[in-house]
Amino acid sequence: MSLVVAVDHWSFPSGHSSRVFFVASFLFLVGGAGDGVVAAVFVWAAATAASRVLMGRHFVMDVVAGAGLGAVEGVITHRFLKF
Incomplete structure (x- = not known):
């Protein structure tokens, strides 16, 4: 953990979680990718959030x-964008 350096003291809300869940929800709503891709992106989003x-x-x-x-x-x- 010594390799992780604090950038700021304010962490609300998590920017990483916000970005990955934006991508996941937008991809889900657009529906352009297959169900497996959407599921993989949601797993990625959950893993990123948990890692934080x-x-x-x-x-x-x-x-x-x-x-x-x-x-x-x-x-x-x-x-x-009216998809």
């Missing part, structure tokens, strides 16, 4: 809020 907590970089609520924010951004982007 396990590495001690975020609290659980930071990650949950980031995931929720990313999902909302995915829905808004999907509706805005």
Whole structure:
């Protein structure tokens, strides 16, 4: 853990979780990829979110809020771009 350096002291919400869940939810809503790809992206998103907590970089609520924010951004982007 000594290789991990703190960038800032404020970690709410988790930016990593927000980005990966944005990609996952947008891909799910677009439906352009196969079901296996969408499932793999959601597994990737969950693994990224879990790793942030396990590495001690975020609290659980930071990650949950980031995931929720990313999902909302995915829905808004999907509706805005009118896919």
